[in-house]
């Protein structure tokens with residue numbers, strides 16, 4: 030990964046072959062980032078997207094081996110079980126300019142991925158909400 034500081038955070042270039050979410054979590058660890066928002070564009074392959082069925086409390090997961098444009102990724106960094114946790118949703122574009130989208134479980138950088146990451150202070154923790162079936166941001170009433 031390469032990167033530079035910006036006025037509000039970091040501009041990062043994740044390199045071909047890196048697993049995107051792992052690389053971002055490792056960056057958060059190296060730079061003591063406890064909470065952040067992020068957006069990204071680029072190209073990925075071997076992406077795994079998911080759709081959450083609330084009634085069944087499970088994801089339908091789908092692996093996409095081909096290479097796709099990472100048209101848009103948005104997400105955040107929080108803490109879960111003492112480690113950085115990257116929650117991201119992605120829109121992937123194929124050769125017919127069609128799009129697939131969903132919760133991003135993993136993706137390998139195919140060409141490059143350009144990330145704008147903005148630290149938010151924190152820490153912000155995630156905790157499993159048994160009623161929902163996923164780990165939600167643990168935030169107070171506001």
Ligand code: ZN
Pocket residue numbers: 116117118132133
């Ligand atoms: Zn999600």
